[in-house]
Structure formats: structure tokens, C-alpha cells
Amino acid sequence: MALSTSQYSSFSSRVIIVAVAVLVVFTGTSSADPVRLYEGFYSKSCPKAFGTVKSVVQNAILKERRLGASLLRLFFHDCFVNGCDGSVLLDDTSSFTGEKTAGPNNRSLRGFEVVDKIKSAVEKECPGVVSCADILAIASRDSVVILGGPNWDVKLGRRDSRTASFSAANSGVIPPPSSTLQNLINRYRALGLSAKDLVALSGAHTIGLARCISFRDHIYNDTDIDSSFAKIRQEKCPRKTGSGDDNLAPLDLQTPTAFDNSYFKNLVKRKGLLHSDQQLYDGGSTDSLVETYSTDAEAFSCDFITAMIKMGDIKPLTGTKGEIRKNCRVIN
Numbered sequence: 437m438a439l440s441t442s443q444y445s446s447f448s449s450r451v452i453i454v455a456v457a458v459l460v461v462f463t464g465t466s467s468a469d470p471v472r473l474y475e476g477f478y479s480k481s482c483p484k485a486f487g488t489v490k491s492v493v494q495n496a497i498l499k500e501r502r503l504g505a506s507l508l509r510l511f512f513h514d515c516f517v518n519g520c521d522g523s524v525l526l527d528d529t530s531s532f533t534g535e536k537t538a539g540p541n542n543r544s545l546r547g548f549e550v551v552d553k554i555k556s557a558v559e560k561e562c563p564g565v566v567s568c569a570d571i572l573a574i575a576s577r578d579s580v581v582i583l584g585g586p587n588w589d590v591k592l593g594r595r596d597s598r599t600a601s602f603s604a605a606n607s608g609v610i611p612p613p614s615s616t617l618q619n620l621i622n623r624y625r626a627l628g629l630s631a632k633d634l635v636a637l638s639g640a641h642t643i644g645l646a647r648c649i650s651f652r653d654h655i656y657n658d659t660d661i662d663s664s665f666a667k668i669r670q671e672k673c674p675r676k677t678g679s680g681d682d683n684l685a686p687l688d689l690q691t692p693t694a695f696d697n698s699y700f701k702n703l704v705k706r707k708g709l710l711h712s713d714q715q716l717y718d719g720g721s722t723d724s725l726v727e728t729y730s731t732d733a734e735a736f737s738c739d740f741i742t743a744m745i746k747m748g749d750i751k752p753l754t755g756t757k758g759e760i761r762k763n764c765r766v767i768n
């Protein structure tokens with residue numbers, strides 16, 4: 437049957453309407469669904485990036501094992517403040533005060549010189565290609581592996597912010613060590629992370645050190661702490677505010693430079709260093725998971741990897757947003 441002109445034009449306009457509708461649905465999905473990160477992002481543009489990052493991290497950790505912990509923490513503090521965008525690495529400028537001097541970071545975050553070394557090594561190979569945000573993601577994974585923890589594929593393709601926010605870093609998005617379990621759960625949930633992610637990620641406290649000022653109240657005032665452990669920690673952390681504030685103690689008293697599950701074994705024995713650590717095993721909803729991780733290192737590794745990938749997916753800048761910084765401390 438032949439179509440009349442009017443029938444044909446209404447048929448073709450229907451085709452156009454359907455086509456437009458399909459287009460709207462597709463562009464609608466792609467703009468609501470962020471560009472995804474993936475492991476092979478630099479496989480053509482900087483194939484040696486992984487090896488270069490790893491060798492700088494390796495050398496740093498050989499000199500000082502704590503640096504592995506410090507790099508891992510940098511990634512956490514980057515991702516929790518406006519997403520994994522390298523903002524934590526920016527020095528203060530005349531136009532903005534950055535995140536480095538915010539409460540959770542001031543006199544505490546470290547490892548910036550290692551990031552500088554990684555960046556200049558990678559810039560030599562592939563100028564202007566690898567973001568500082570991705571460097572933190574790779575260096576964190578490498579640190580965990582070098583210190584004896586699990587390995588995983590790091591997703592890449594993040595770009596670097598052109599600003600940093602002192603007030604956001606100070607706003608409580610990075611929970612303080614005085615946090616209750618409910619506060620921790622709420623903070624993580626606000627970023628799309630579950631209570632399980634919270635417990636698994638907290639296992640990062642199986643490495644690294646904390647300052648007396650971060651655990652003083654816990655070792656003097658809390659009752660959910662093993663008393664002999666509290667006494668030992670009190671020896672180098674005086675009760676008086678302002679005295680010995682920067683004295684250090686290991687977050688994991690058993691194996692402070694090995695990435696293992698002993699952090700959870702400590703919690704079960706009420707030997708968590710921070711109030712927030714012990715909150716994960718204090719008669720609440722996360723007790724059973726802590727018990728599981730304390731006896732099942734595999735389960736911890738598996739959930740830690742899942743949670744690290746989820747954390748690394750928090751609000752990345754992708755596509756044409758942000759930039760690839762030449763120097764991680766300053767915008768281009």
C-alpha cells in the first residue's frame with residue numbers, strides 16, 4: 437500500500453519524535469551517569485605510569501615504612517572532601533586557603549614530598565597526562581601491597597581540582613576520633629559508603645601512627661579500653677592538654693608496619709587506640725563484622741578492596757572537568 441503525502445509526513449514525523457526521544461533518553465543517561473573510571477585509562481598515554489609510581493613508593497617505604505600509611509591516609513582525606521580530586525595536595529594560595537591546615541590535617545597529614553617525587557618522575561615520562569588524584573589512588577594501593585596487604589586493580593581517569601576547601605575539610609566530613617559509631621555510619625553513608633565499608637576501611641589503621649592529642653581522651657576517660665593497654669599508652673601521652681600532644685603511638689600495637697588484620701584483633705581485646713576505633717566494637721551493630729575480620733583475614737582483604745574501590749569512586753572529576761596538574765601543589 438502506497439502512503440499518501442500526509443500519511444507519509446505524519447509517519448516520518450513520528451520516526452523523528454521516536455528518534456529524538458531515544459536521543460534524549462541516551463544523553464539523559466550519560467549526563468546523569470558519570471564517566472566511569474577504568475584500570476586501562478593510561479595504557480596508551482602513559483603505559484609506564486604504574487611501574488614509575490610503584491618504584492618511587494617502594495623507595496620511600498624502604499627509607500621509612502610509615503610513609504606507606506601516610507600515603508594511604510592522604511587518599512582517604514582527598515576522597516572524603518569534595519571527592520577524589522587531588523584537592524588535599526594543594527598548597528594555600530592568595531585566592532584560597534587549602535585543606536592542609538584544616539583540623540584533621542594540620543600537623544598530621546604527611547607524605548607530600550613522596551607525591552612530589554612521584555609526580556616529577558611521571559611528568560618526565562608523560563608530561564601533562566597523569567593526574568595527582570590518580571597518583572594518590574595508585575600510591576595507596578602500592579603502599580598496601582608493599583606492606584603485605586592485598587592487591588587489586590586501581591581504577592583511573594580522575595582529573596585534578598582547580599581549588600581546595602579549608603572549610604569543607606573542617607566541616608566534619610572527615611570524622612574526628614571522638615566520633616560515635618552512629619556519627620561514623622552517618623558520615624560514610626552520606627558518601628555512599630555502607631557500615632561494612634566503614635569497618636573494612638578502618639582496617640587501614642593496621643598501619644601508621646597517631647598523636648597523643650588524637651587518643652588522650654580515650655586512654656584517660658573511656659571505660660571501653662583494656663586498662664593495662666591504657667596505662668602503657670599513658671606513659672608517653674600525659675593527661676595535661678598541651679603536654680606531649682605530638683607524641684606518637686602505633687594505631688596497631690601488634691604489627692604497626694604490616695598490613696594485616698591485627699587491628700581487628702586489637703579491637704576485640706579492647707585495645708583500639710582511638711575512641712573512634714573502639715566504637716566499631718563496643719556492643720553495637722558492627723561488633724560481629726569486627727569479630728569476623730579478626731579471625732578471617734581473607735574476608736577483611738576482600739571487603740577492604742571493595743571499599744577502597746568505592747571510596748576511590750567518590751565524585752571524581754572526569755572528561756573535561758578540572759585539569760591535569762603539572763605540580764600537585766599548585767593549579768596550572
Ligand code: HEM
Pocket residue numbers: 502504505506507508509512543544545546611612613614615620634637638640641643644645646647648649650687710712
Ligand atoms: C573511620 C573514620 C576515621 C577516623 C576517625 C580516623 C582518624 C584518624 C586519626 C585521628 C589518625 C591519627 C592522626 C594524628 O594523630 O596525627 C589517623 C591516622 C591514620 N588513618 Fe585514619 N581515620 C579514619 C578512617 C581512615 C580511613 C578510611 C583510612 C584509609 C583507608 C585511614 C588511614 C589512616 C592511616 C594509614 C593513618 C596513619 C597515618 C600515618 O601514620 O601517617 N583512616 N586516622
Ligand SMILES: *[C@@H]1O[C@H](CO)[C@@H](O)[C@H](O)[C@H]1NC(C)=O
Pocket residue numbers: 537538542543
Ligand atoms: C596549624 O598548626 C600550626 C602549628 O604547626 C599553627 O601555628 C596553626 O595555627 C595551625 N593552623 C590552623 C588553621 O589551626
Ligand SMILES: *[C@@H]1O[C@H](CO)[C@@H](O)[C@H](O)[C@H]1NC(C)=O
Pocket residue numbers: 652653656657675
Ligand atoms: C576527661 O573528662 C574530664 C571530665 O569530663 C575532663 O575534664 C577532661 O578534660 C577529660 N580528658 C582527660 C584527658 O582527662
